[in-house]
Amino acid sequence: MASKVAARTGHTDHEQAGPLKPASVQAGTLVGNGVAPGEAEAGLTTVEGVKLSPTLRAPGSAKEMTLIGGGVRGVRLPHGVELKVTVLAIYTDLGVVDHLAQYRGRSAEELLSDDQFLQAFLEAPGDFLARVTFLLPLSGADYAGKSGDNTEADLKESNKWGEAEELALKEYRDYFKTKNCPPGSSVYFTVTKSGLEISQSFDASVPKEAEFVVSSVAFGASLVGTMLSVKGVSPQLRATFGGKMASLLQKRDPTPKLENGTATAT
Numbered sequence: 001m002a003s004k005v006a007a008r009t010g011h012t013d014h015e016q017a018g019p020l021k022p023a024s025v026q027a028g029t030l031v032g033n034g035v036a037p038g039e040a041e042a043g044l045t046t047v048e049g050v051k052l053s054p055t056l057r058a059p060g061s062a063k064e065m066t067l068i069g070g071g072v073r074g075v076r077l078p079h080g081v082e083l084k085v086t087v088l089a090i091y092t093d094l095g096v097v098d099h100l101a102q103y104r105g106r107s108a109e110e111l112l113s114d115d116q117f118l119q120a121f122l123e124a125p126g127d128f129l130a131r132v133t134f135l136l137p138l139s140g141a142d143y144a145g146k147s148g149d150n151t152e153a154d155l156k157e158s159n160k161w162g163e164a165e166e167l168a169l170k171e172y173r174d175y176f177k178t179k180n181c182p183p184g185s186s187v188y189f190t191v192t193k194s195g196l197e198i199s200q201s202f203d204a205s206v207p208k209e210a211e212f213v214v215s216s217v218a219f220g221a222s223l224v225g226t227m228l229s230v231k232g233v234s235p236q237l238r239a240t241f242g243g244k245m246a247s248l249l250q251k252r253d254p255t256p257k258l259e260n261g262t263a264t265a266t
Contacts, residue, residue, distance in 0.1 A: 045070050050087040050133050058129050058190045059199045059207040065091035068244040071236030088237045089131040096126035104249045108242035122221040130189045130224045140179025150226040168216035175212045196220030
């Protein structure tokens with residue numbers, strides 16, 4: 001069953017989508033694992049003029065998440081014309097990385113070619129978040145219609161579709177029925193043990209609390225999975241996700257080390 005939570009806007013210390021400017025990173029091209037020229041020191045990633053902070057506090061949480069992928073979603077029209085519709089960013093609790101130790105040492109290409117890796121990421125204990133920033137205006141109904149269709153197809157393909165997921169899809173679409181998504185606005189999808197938490201922002205602030213909760217973890221994980229999969233909506237997002245995860249797995253040692261007789265992790 002879905003639940004509503006009072007929405008408040010607030011913390012801007014982790015800056016998000018500001019006014020859209022001409023793209024400083026072209027679709028399909030990110031420099032330095034997603035960091036635009038001149039912004040590497042600040043740790044910012046810029047995709048189609050949208051700035052992505054290297055860390056973010058999810059609505060309703062005091063815990064920081066780390067950016068692990070960013071990319072543009074486009075829609076191809078006849079005659080080869082492509083409309084750039086949204087910018088996607090994925091953040092995760094780094095504790096998730098510790099549960100993927102079996103993939104340590106693999107390259108981005110090896111991770112992305114392994115069908116089980118994405119599933120292992122989505123099923124690992126810990127929270128993750130997808131931020132969708134709109135470049136073109138969309139009605140909430142239009143957005144939820146297409147993204148809901150993709151999520152339903154993914155759940156059915158993986159034999160995870162049932163009454164609970166059908167109800168979750170209805171709740172998801174009901175939430176968006178009265179919503180509008182103008183350029184520069186963002187929707188935050190946070191997957192936690194409670195389910196899929198949704199909130200919306202129309203400026204540079206990140207909402208302090210979730211506005212709505214769809215109580216189906218499987219639905220939330222699948223929604224994010226449709227953004228990252230080989231059939232996903234943004235090859236650019238998928239490529240940067242693979243690169244960042246390979247880097248994190250290489251750097252992060254999940255093996256506890258003894259320090260003054262106490263086990264610690266690096």
